Amino acid sequence: MEITIQETVFFILAAVIVGCSILSVVTRRILRAATYLLFVLFATAGIYFQLNYSFLGAVQLTVYAGGIIVLYVFSILLTSTDVKMRAAKLKNSKLFAGLVASLAGAAICVLITVTHSFGSYHLKGGELHVNDIGQALMGTGRYQYLLPFELISVLLLACIVGGILIARKR
Numbered sequence: 001m002e003i004t005i006q007e008t009v010f011f012i013l014a015a016v017i018v019g020c021s022i023l024s025v026v027t028r029r030i031l032r033a034a035t036y037l038l039f040v041l042f043a044t045a046g047i048y049f050q051l052n053y054s055f056l057g058a059v060q061l062t063v064y065a066g067g068i069i070v071l072y073v074f075s076i077l078l079t080s081t082d083v084k085m086r087a088a089k090l091k092n093s094k095l096f097a098g099l100v101a102s103l104a105g106a107a108i109c110v111l112i113t114v115t116h117s118f119g120s121y122h123l124k125g126g127e128l129h130v131n132d133i134g135q136a137l138m139g140t141g142r143y144q145y146l147l148p149f150e151l152i153s154v155l156l157l158a159c160i161v162g163g164i165l166i167a168r169k170r
């Protein structure tokens with residue numbers, strides 16, 4: 001069995017996603033975690049581009065990478081540099097519970113991946129047109145996403161206002 005260049009690129013992108021995801025969770029510095037998350041999102045966009053989903057790749061880069069820039073700004077503005085406010089050490093029971101939950105989640109993911117038969121799915125006409133994607137996302141009919149989109153935008157607005165209120169208290 002010969003490995004093609006596309007498979008090699010996929011394995012590299014998958015390794016970057018897995019590695020940077022783990023580093024994003026285990027690091028103690030917020031800017032490093034945001035940087036690792038940015039690498040995860042870039043590699044995910046790379047997989048989209050590899051699958052010839054250029055629209056989704058571009059959305060991944062603009063929306064999520066832009067969101068990481070906002071995260072950078074908030075993390076710089078809202079975190080204190082006081083040495084006194086260090087994170088408390090985890091108790092052994094919480095560390096054990098987190099480890100058990102992580103292993104259970106990994107086992108479920110492996111079980112689903114092994115038991116599912118992944119077929120090849122191809123669109124007949126190639127890539128979908130941007131208008132069709134826009135109508136599917138922003139339509140008001142059944143299985144369309146205008147209401148969830150608006151609810152998420154209100155939630156994000158509430159998070160921004162909450163972040164500003166927290167920053168003003170300091």
